[in-house]
Amino acid sequence: MSRNHIDATGLSAAGPASFSRLPATRFEVLGAISVSHFLNDMIQSLMLAVYPLFKGNFHLSFAQIGLITLAYQLTAAVIQPLIGAYTDRRPHPFSLPIGMFFTFFGLLLLSIAPNYGLLLTAAAMVGMGSAVFHPESSRVARMASGGRHGLAQSIFQVGGNVGTAAGPLLAAWLVMPNGQESLSWFSAAALLAIVILFFVGRWYRHQHRLPKTARLAIAAAPLPKGIVRRSMIILVLLMFSKFLYLTSISSYLIFYLMDRFHIPVQQAQIHLFLFLAAVAAGTLFGGPMGDRI
Structure with a gap:
């Protein structure tokens, strides 16, 4: 039997020499993509956190607030797998900064939108930026992992x-305190992310110019299609349930706290921060644990 046989789990049982060929974990790339993820998701959550401002300025109902979230999620979540499938076949290293331009212009439009229709358009643009950013940035995190996929994903995800x-x-x-127009101040964060992602894109492009064998972090054996299909269904259901409650809580927690406990909006936003910070902490510890299980 070959030394690199496939064991019962479907994983390659390669000898020690195979592991010596694994590239080192590129922490500088992981750090750059994590910072970009931080800036991208900060802008997105900023939009959700100022819903009380939009509600007051445009006299919106809770249903209309929900439609803003829907406009964002339709582009951020529904289009994202289509973009991922396309870039699987045709990788585009510089799609990362291009995607962030959508976020940049969406944020500027949010800051000056004079009516509800443009609010929806701006939310969709921010969502489009997220849809373009996440598939390729996740790929970069895996490429830079050096085989430590759980750690790499946790570094990437904790930034977001x-x-x-x-x-x-x-x-x-x-x-x-400063009103809707102050959202434009955060366009500087989007510009910073564009610059960082440009350099990440250059590294990504260089990796694709290497011989195929040099690009592979781990020569994983293909799993049976049935196992892949069942695993993907389970993962999609888990992610759907996670983001169903996360998005629902993030969208309406501030309003609930203000109504139920009669606290000012700034204090309610701090409670939302504590909730989301707990999510970040769980992600940080979960990745390294996954590498050990």
């Missing part, structure tokens, strides 16, 4: 979760 948690704080400290 910390950014999501930071959004409500920034909304409480900066946006609520």
Whole structure:
């Protein structure tokens, strides 16, 4: 039997020499993509955290608030797998900064939108930026992992979760006291992310110019299609349930706290920050644990 036989789990039982060929974990790339994820998700959560501002400025109902979330999620979530499927076949390293331009222009439009229709358009643009960003950035995190996939994904994901948690704080400290126009200040964060992602894209492009064998972190054996299909269905259901309650809580927690406990909006935003910070902490510890299980 070959030394690199496939064991009962379907994973390659390669000898020690195979592991010596694994590339080192590129922490500088993981750090850059995590910071970009922080900036991207901070902008997105900022939009959710200022819903009370939009509700007051445009006299919106809770149903209309929900439609803003729907406009964002339709582009961010529904289009995202289509973009991922396309870039699987045709990788586009510089789609990362291009996607962030959608977020940049969406944020600027949010800051000046004079009516509800443009609010929906701006939310959809921010969602489109997220849809373009996440598939390729996840791929970069895996490419830079050096085989430590759980650690790499936790570094990548914790950046986004910390950014999501930071959004409500920034909304409480900066946006609520200064009004809708102050959202434009955060376009600087989008521009910073564009610059970072440009350099990440250059590294990504270089990896694709290497010989195929040099690009592979681990030569994983193909699993049976049935196992892959069942695993994907389970993962999709888990992710759907997770984001169903996360998005619902993030969208309406502030309003609930203000109505139920009669606290000011800034204090309610701090409670939202605490909730989202707990999500970030769980992500940070979950990745390394996954590598050990």
